[in-house]
Amino acid sequence: MMIVMKKSATEVEISQVVGWIESVGYRTHFSRGVERTVIGAVGDERGKEQLLSVACLPGVDQVIPILAPYKLASREFHGKRTVVDVGDVPVGGEAFVVMAGPCSIESEAQILESARVCHEAGAKVLRGGAFKPRTSPYSFQGMEEAGLKLLALARERTGMPVVTEVMNTEEVSLVEEYADLVQIGARNVQNFALLKKVGQAKKPILLKRGMMTTIDELLMSAEYILSSGNSRVILCERGIRTFETATRNTLDLSAVVVLKDRSHLPVIVDPSHGVGHWKYVTAVSRAAYAVGADGLIVEVHPEPAKAVSDGIQSLKPAKFGTLMEQLRTMEQALGKIRELDE
Amino acid sequence: MMIVMKKSATEVEISQVVGWIESVGYRTHFSRGVERTVIGAVGDERGKEQLLSVACLPGVDQVIPILAPYKLASREFHGKRTVVDVGDVPVGGEAFVVMAGPCSIESEAQILESARVCHEAGAKVLRGGAFKPRTSPYSFQGMEEAGLKLLALARERTGMPVVTEVMNTEEVSLVEEYADLVQIGARNVQNFALLKKVGQAKKPILLKRGMMTTIDELLMSAEYILSSGNSRVILCERGIRTFETATRNTLDLSAVVVLKDRSHLPVIVDPSHGVGHWKYVTAVSRAAYAVGADGLIVEVHPEPAKAVSDGIQSLKPAKFGTLMEQLRTMEQALGKIRELDE
Amino acid sequence: MMIVMKKSATEVEISQVVGWIESVGYRTHFSRGVERTVIGAVGDERGKEQLLSVACLPGVDQVIPILAPYKLASREFHGKRTVVDVGDVPVGGEAFVVMAGPCSIESEAQILESARVCHEAGAKVLRGGAFKPRTSPYSFQGMEEAGLKLLALARERTGMPVVTEVMNTEEVSLVEEYADLVQIGARNVQNFALLKKVGQAKKPILLKRGMMTTIDELLMSAEYILSSGNSRVILCERGIRTFETATRNTLDLSAVVVLKDRSHLPVIVDPSHGVGHWKYVTAVSRAAYAVGADGLIVEVHPEPAKAVSDGIQSLKPAKFGTLMEQLRTMEQALGKIRELDE
Amino acid sequence: MMIVMKKSATEVEISQVVGWIESVGYRTHFSRGVERTVIGAVGDERGKEQLLSVACLPGVDQVIPILAPYKLASREFHGKRTVVDVGDVPVGGEAFVVMAGPCSIESEAQILESARVCHEAGAKVLRGGAFKPRTSPYSFQGMEEAGLKLLALARERTGMPVVTEVMNTEEVSLVEEYADLVQIGARNVQNFALLKKVGQAKKPILLKRGMMTTIDELLMSAEYILSSGNSRVILCERGIRTFETATRNTLDLSAVVVLKDRSHLPVIVDPSHGVGHWKYVTAVSRAAYAVGADGLIVEVHPEPAKAVSDGIQSLKPAKFGTLMEQLRTMEQALGKIRELDE
Numbered sequence A, B, C, D: 001m002m003i004v005m006k007k008s009a010t011e012v013e014i015s016q017v018v019g020w021i022e023s024v025g026y027r028t029h030f031s032r033g034v035e036r037t038v039i040g041a042v043g044d045e046r047g048k049e050q051l052l053s054v055a056c057l058p059g060v061d062q063v064i065p066i067l068a069p070y071k072l073a074s075r076e077f078h079g080k081r082t083v084v085d086v087g088d089v090p091v092g093g094e095a096f097v098v099m100a101g102p103c104s105i106e107s108e109a110q111i112l113e114s115a116r117v118c119h120e121a122g123a124k125v126l127r128g129g130a131f132k133p134r135t136s137p138y139s140f141q142g143m144e145e146a147g148l149k150l151l152a153l154a155r156e157r158t159g160m161p162v163v164t165e166v167m168n169t170e171e172v173s174l175v176e177e178y179a180d181l182v183q184i185g186a187r188n189v190q191n192f193a194l195l196k197k198v199g200q201a202k203k204p205i206l207l208k209r210g211m212m213t214t215i216d217e218l219l220m221s222a223e224y225i226l227s228s229g230n231s232r233v234i235l236c237e238r239g240i241r242t243f244e245t246a247t248r249n250t251l252d253l254s255a256v257v258v259l260k261d262r263s264h265l266p267v268i269v270d271p272s273h274g275v276g277h278w279k280y281v282t283a284v285s286r287a288a289y290a291v292g293a294d295g296l297i298v299e300v301h302p303e304p305a306k307a308v309s310d311g312i313q314s315l316k317p318a319k320f321g322t323l324m325e326q327l328r329t330m331e332q333a334l335g336k337i338r339e340l341d342e
Helices: A011-023 A049-056 A108-121 A145-158 A169-178 A192-198 A215-227 A254-262 A271-275 A278-291 A317-334 A337-341 B011-023 B049-056 B108-121 B145-158 B169-178 B192-198 B215-227 B254-262 B271-275 B278-291 B317-334 B337-341 C011-023 C049-056 C108-121 C145-158 C169-178 C192-198 C215-227 C254-262 C271-275 C278-291 C317-334 C337-341 D011-023 D049-056 D108-121 D145-158 D169-178 D192-198 D215-227 D254-262 D271-275 D278-291 D317-334 D337-341
Strands: A002-005 A027-032 A037-042 A060-064 A084-086 A089-091 A097-101 A125-127 A162-165 A181-184 A205-208 A233-237 A267-269 A295-299 B002-005 B027-032 B037-042 B060-064 B084-086 B089-091 B097-101 B125-127 B162-165 B181-184 B205-208 B233-237 B267-269 B295-299 C002-005 C027-032 C037-042 C060-064 C084-086 C089-091 C097-101 C125-127 C162-165 C181-184 C205-208 C233-237 C267-269 C295-299 D002-005 D027-032 D037-042 D060-064 D084-086 D089-091 D097-101 D125-127 D162-165 D181-184 D205-208 D233-237 D267-269 D295-299
Touching: A002 A011, A011 A027, A011 A037, A011 A049, A027 D027, A049 A060, A084 A233, A089 A097, A097 A108, A097 A317, A108 A125, A108 A145, A108 A317, A125 A145, A125 A295, A145 A162, A145 A169, A162 A169, A169 A181, A169 A192, A169 B169, A181 A192, A192 A215, A205 A215, A215 A233, A215 A254, A233 A254, A254 A267, A254 A278, A254 C271, A254 C278, A267 A278, A271 A278, A271 A295, A271 C254, A278 A295, A278 A317, A278 A337, A278 C254, A278 C278, A278 C337, A317 C317, A337 C278, B002 B011, B011 B027, B011 B037, B011 B049, B027 C027, B049 B060, B084 B233, B089 B097, B097 B108, B097 B317, B108 B125, B108 B145, B108 B317, B125 B145, B125 B295, B145 B162, B145 B169, B162 B169, B169 B181, B169 B192, B181 B192, B192 B215, B205 B215, B215 B233, B215 B254, B233 B254, B254 B267, B254 B278, B254 D271, B254 D278, B267 B278, B271 B278, B271 B295, B271 D254, B278 B295, B278 B317, B278 B337, B278 D254, B278 D278, B278 D337, B317 D317, B337 D278, C002 C011, C011 C027, C011 C037, C011 C049, C049 C060, C084 C233, C089 C097, C097 C108, C097 C317, C108 C125, C108 C145, C108 C317, C125 C145, C125 C295, C145 C162, C145 C169, C162 C169, C169 C181, C169 C192, C169 D169, C181 C192, C192 C215, C205 C215, C215 C233, C215 C254, C233 C254, C254 C267, C254 C278, C267 C278, C271 C278, C271 C295, C278 C295, C278 C317, C278 C337, D002 D011, D011 D027, D011 D037, D011 D049, D049 D060, D084 D233, D089 D097, D097 D108, D097 D317, D108 D125, D108 D145, D108 D317, D125 D145, D125 D295, D145 D162, D145 D169, D162 D169, D169 D181, D169 D192, D181 D192, D192 D215, D205 D215, D215 D233, D215 D254, D233 D254, D254 D267, D254 D278, D267 D278, D271 D278, D271 D295, D278 D295, D278 D317, D278 D337
Parallel strands: A097 A125, A097 A295, A125 A162, A162 A181, A181 A205, A205 A233, A233 A267, A267 A295, B097 B125, B097 B295, B125 B162, B162 B181, B181 B205, B205 B233, B233 B267, B267 B295, C097 C125, C097 C295, C125 C162, C162 C181, C181 C205, C205 C233, C233 C267, C267 C295, D097 D125, D097 D295, D125 D162, D162 D181, D181 D205, D205 D233, D233 D267, D267 D295
Antiparallel strands: A002 A037, A002 A060, A027 A037, A084 A089, B002 B037, B002 B060, B027 B037, B084 B089, C002 C037, C002 C060, C027 C037, C084 C089, D002 D037, D002 D060, D027 D037, D084 D089
16 A cells, blocks of 8 residues: 655654554555655555555545455456356356346246247356346335246256346345355345355355446455355446446446456356347347357346336347357357457 | 337337237327327336336337336425434424434444534434445454444433444344434445335434435335335435546535425435545535535544544544534524525 | 426416427427326427427426437438448448557657558558647647658558548648548547538548547537538447546447447447557457447557557557457458348 | 556566666656565656556556646645636635526627626626537527627626637637636537637636546646646536436536645536526535535526526526525625635
């Protein structure tokens, strides 16, 4: 951590800062420039919140952290890339993995038909929501355990492992019982109690970036799960909130590259929430492959106009089939993108 | 809800849309313009998620909701303004209410001294965190129940009611036992399970706007609490995340005016998180009064340089005293700002 | 345009609104819902600013425009897609076009060497800045006319047409003399005097999206150029400003899809400014191809560490060569992406 | 400037960085931490763009500038606060200055009536646009020189100095002839050619913050004007663009405090563009006073429903009168806010 003193800082103020830093267990180091003195606080910055309070001392202009605050999620500390098995499907390995299915589980017929078409088109994991985070208390809140049971039934029929969201610490053990991959949604990315809880789960976790979460904050949220004991985390870019309203969110595909640079964890993309309209989904899905993501999680519904939620951003089966073909063509030509860049 | 058809929409497509809307229980209404046909779906839009799926039909260009999706939180439906009693302190009434205290409860000495100086300066409610949402798992996570007990002790000594945060459904009953006002933090503003749970609490709720939450989404989160049975909600503007990094967040003071226009609920401001540096807190606190807020929640610490968290944004007791004097001067000159505007 | 009245609006207020709308030359149309009356103002909304003032009348709740405000830039009105020739290079046609070169023209040796390596690798257009928009008045401001002459020399040597930026109405005729494609930079996207001026130029225009410009505002800026008489406009996505600081901007690749949906104009992507670091440029360039852009404008420098500006985001020649090979592989496998989607 | 090396950086890489820094004229300074080596580049960073290219060298992780890039605009270098005289009205001195008038000059009757009501209510400077920046080429573009003449007539009648916008270098001398204060609008805040041109003007400049301009970028734009020879610059906060759409922009009142902290220049607030609706203007105007601004520039129109532009955000004369009374009450009670904070 570097402490930049004001131009007007006195020697007494500089001494106080040095004394303060040493009193909390760090060594100090000086750099006197033409206009400013910069004091380095040498030591591990992680859990450094108290160290930041040095900014309260007179004469201090800025406090600049140097190290990334995450360690277990960091590629620098971990070395090789992590592959997370979802059921028997490796995510982060050689193949680009497509997870697909409806936003909400609505009925047995709907989830079984969704599973069938997704499976046939080449999806490897089935998605479907049983607990639904809804902005409005008056909207459909999900089928809950009944939905989880239908999801398990669809797995049985198709052999595809399933991913579904958990929203509350009290439901983690229930969801974990049915899911092969437990999703933490965008709105819960900094629900730290929930992160700690799924950090004790036996199933891998799909951690979605929040719509106002920085890349480093997402990695800190992953760090919560990893440091609680669960080393199987898949990250997911799903769009951030910006001033642009032509799309539901602004899909930040460069975040995939930054995440692969900073972390060893697999990264997938949710194009459906990213753009919010089915007519843009195919194009950005191709881009997600090309940018180097490890997979997709995409909304597919047999009859979008009848969907209880997110119909507008769901692909019809035929469109999804076309997308899968395009992805296969790209994969045949280019292989795993990551190989190109490393 | 208005459905705008494409310029190229055929009569068959228009009929399909009309049929679809009527099939889900709404009446339709036509407006044929020079270039476009607009179809009105007449009926209560709340819980309208399914209605939005009409956008999947061919020929539809845009779907535009007309009504605000909240009802209980709305000023239009509720009529007169709501006053929420926090212990014996009315918030939203005649007086501007200042809540103050440290970010975290750190020790008996620290919270008692904080309570003493805040009370002396004229604060009416004591704040202090026992469960702390921290970006990093390695940071101090709060004293938990031991902290709640110290907070209760400080209340006993000063007579001030206390406000503290709850982060998890499993701790609601514990926090409710000690707190006079239960805070939902910015990161949990769309933790819907938690909102439903505190909607069953017997204590009033302080609902902070998230850094990514629109004004209407904040009101929808309030609607969760209200519709679960707890009618005592205080809203809090605490800064939103923007591209500007000179301040920790961008304090959106105009949101106070919009919230007072759209809702009957009291609105307070958290200047400390809004700006993130003690040297800007006094000025924006005055502005919060002038814009028409019902109160403040501000961080005060006896020795900010020793704070385990947020020292940099905490006022020292003397600075806080000065702020309280300025607020009194303004209140003597102008009275309750709301009266000026209504 | 739809005027939504307040729930409390009286018949007199509704009549006043109707009278007002008719007085400015529009027909009206009614839709009485359960709670609200919605009045349609039927007529061409373009240039509608005055119509918006209806919002000042008592009883009006919201005014909602229905039509896109651009016409010449619109795909709906124009029909088939536009191909813009830059020298003899068609942009928006069958081939994916890569424009490349240094941020600034620095010397004869530098621009000639840049041109040589870009040409050899397969770039079709040479970029290079002679007038440089710099945040700081103390930074290098460009070689101006001397730079334009060097750019012309590089064109002569390689046969590549050249693109360069103009910043001021007074320099349009000078820049136009040398350039095959005249660039309007992100900071000038709403410099309306400049847009009108280049609307009278004989050369095609490369219009970059500003970091704060919505997709519809970008199309309105294109409309300025088109309506001033210059029909040859190429749009460029180059990243928008968001809260994320891990990349210089947030490259909004979904904007490419939306622009291709709403407009007939060609769309290219600037990955260099989009991400701001050379190590992320290759990946997002591939994604720009995959999402359906018509080309790229990418910064390449023979020795980035010696660049007077933007060295950090410039590709070295070898890296650029690798990128071009990957793009060729993708193009051989998939062809022009647009064909896939139409 | 601090150069942070990667954990994996070798001694050779460190030597290369040192050699490079010294080759461009800076001294270096070392700080070896537990995990990282940090190299300080000691020297004046202003105009430092080339120095940033050090980030291209192998082993470099981050480059962190330390000094603010502006000097003439900086409070640290300048010392006492600047008062700018607009005609005979000092801005930045003891009194809070209100500038008011219509968005556009529309006719002689309209501007004279506007001037009369603003003057009577206590405004000190008259605003009115003759050259209008419009998103749409089909919208009213202003009365141009005819408008400037009417503005001069209004000045003659009321004695109030006038402020009006210039959009193009070619019109600077014309506008300067009529205006007492020349406005650079939000969209031109980084039109560097225009900034340099008004830097040679004899009249003071009102520089509005762009909707995506950081505080430091605004100060850099001021630096362009100051370093071109015009020392009379007034800064103006007018709202930034964020995800929130309930207001036209998000008025960043804390920016006023930050600007007063970092710069010696006067700072005023434009509440009309900040919130975009007359019903919110009064409240945020009070807040602008309370936060410590030196004045306001507010839109007032005799008949907002007839305004050719921005009617919705214009105050009627009676509302403006009420606002002026409230401001006087506050000023009588508190005096110049700045005195409270210094």
